[in-house]
Amino acid sequence: MNFKVIFAAMILGPASGLTAMATSASAAEVNLYSYRQPFLMNPLLNAFTKETGIKVNMVYLKKGMLERLKAEGANSPADLILTADIGNLHNLVEADLLQAAKSRMLESNVPARFRHPKGLWFGLTTRARIIFAHKKRVKPGEAATYEDLAQPHMKGRVCTRSGKHVYNVSLLASIIAAKGEAAAEAWARGLKANLARKPQGNDRAQVKAVYQGECDVALGNTYYMGKMMTNEKSPVQKKWAAAVNVIFPNQGGRGTHVNISGAGVTKGAKNKANAVKLIEFLSGGAAQKIYAEGNFEYPIKAGVKPHPIVAGWGKFKADETFLSKIAEHRTQATRIMDKVRFNN
Template sequence: MRMKLAATAAIALSVLPITASADGEVNIYSYRQAYLLQPLLNAFEKETGIESNVVFAKQGLAERLEREGRNSPADVVMTVDISRVNELVERDLVQSVENDVLEHNIPDNLRHPDGKWFALTTRGRLIFTSKDRVEEGEITTYEQLADDKWQDRICTRSGKHPYNIALISSMIAHHGEAYTEEWLQGLKDNLARKPQGGDRDQIKAIAEGVCDVSIGNSYYYGNMLQDENQRETAEKVRLVFPNADGRGTHVNISSISLTKSAPNRENALRLMEFLSSAEAQRIYAEANTEYPANPEVKPSGLVAEWGDIHPDDLSLQEIADNRNAAVKLVDRVDYDGE
């Protein structure tokens, strides 16, 4: 059995079983669509002879793992965003891994202290600005998003979206809750419209003149440049790597974890090792216009053309630990309100 792609709805997931104990297989629950993993898993099978079975869902995988318990066929979970990763840990759905290969390939700040998750790629939470209405170098830090000069000039998606919660969590880690609340209020006061849409929609809003500045993940910009229907829109904005001359740009992750059940544990560990390798890191990062988590692998393709990123070396686990505080601040300033 090669690749199995489930529908996104939880009800669809429940009717697509995968074999729990087949020889020479590894079973993957994934928040990333199977086609994004296909090149990686083809290379893994070519190297090891192990076939990969994938169940994809935009949401509901943690609930499915809880429901299945010890009978779950899933060996690993591949996810995006530190909030979703941390949810697996908090629900006790994944197990610790001590593995010399993984610990060599993935830096300390990009893996769980007890080996319950390992980053595979990173993406910067960047500032996008209008090439026509904002001078290069006019804004260079996250902190400046709260400056009065940007009043009615900024667009963002919901403050409660996990990508923004992670950024706010990092601000708490660096500045404390009191400063971050004041900063978040200033950012809200500078919004040109009520938070809405996704990261691509903020870039479109800049191109359409709705706002001059936005926040978004780097790979969305890369994906737009690769789409002939969105390229012209993306080319109207400028990338800014915030805090590049200071603590570094906030990054989030895609990751992999070993489930508590893991019926094909040895195959799963081989997959995890492979995905952290130089070969796989190049394939995965380039396919998704992201940055390799393995520091020995340089960015390639379109991402390399953007220049070097100076990532914040703050532990992603510390960001996860600040999540609840960040959510409370979003509520306190009524960020998504009128």
């Protein structure tokens, strides 16, 4: 089935998409629910089909994957899911919507800290949660750590998106894992006190705010820098990117928080073997190169080079805490964001 057919069916409504997918089930197919956009996934899925002969029926979802899988239950046609951030993967695990997959290839391609200890999900790409700092208004050393952003010298100089967004919840969860809940709460309070404006927008909007002088530093994911630097549809974003330095925090300590995009086999998968084959393919060298070139993410598989733009930011020390451990603190992190009224 053509990817566009499935996507069009979803626009008409959930039932249409499900019918199209369910009626096409066969041993030579695999059914995918994806938060990852078609522009990125189609080249990868076409390459997989060409290599294996297995056709991929992809439904692109902007939101609501967990709720959809819950509602569909055992009748869900989905064999596997693709999503971004450990938070989304953890929520699917907590809802008992994924099943274990065992694969020597995945164990070889995906480092242990980027996969679930029981094989419920596997990372496929990584991204660092970094600091974007204005090239002229931020002095060297002023914003070298996440902790610096909560210090008095940053009063009124920080921008960020919602504290309840999965990216920031995962960052706070990593701080809980490293320093404990009390220290994490103190950091969240300090960061809120230093905000130049109410949390709003996406990661790119924070860099725009730095460019426009609303703030001096912002939190964001690395791949957004690459997207801004090469944006031909909105060339002004190149100016935003040119105004900031990329800072990998905590290089003298635990390292920079790194998150993932990842995949998991659904609990009711009817084509489990094909689903595992697709995850294996996406973790392999050819697919990893496509990921790196298409979205400025870091390859999960050792030995695959990142995009030259990404490589140009230099090597960095990453926090090596297992993401499965960080995910265990997400509930605490969300509670802290509520307690300090971060978004208010």
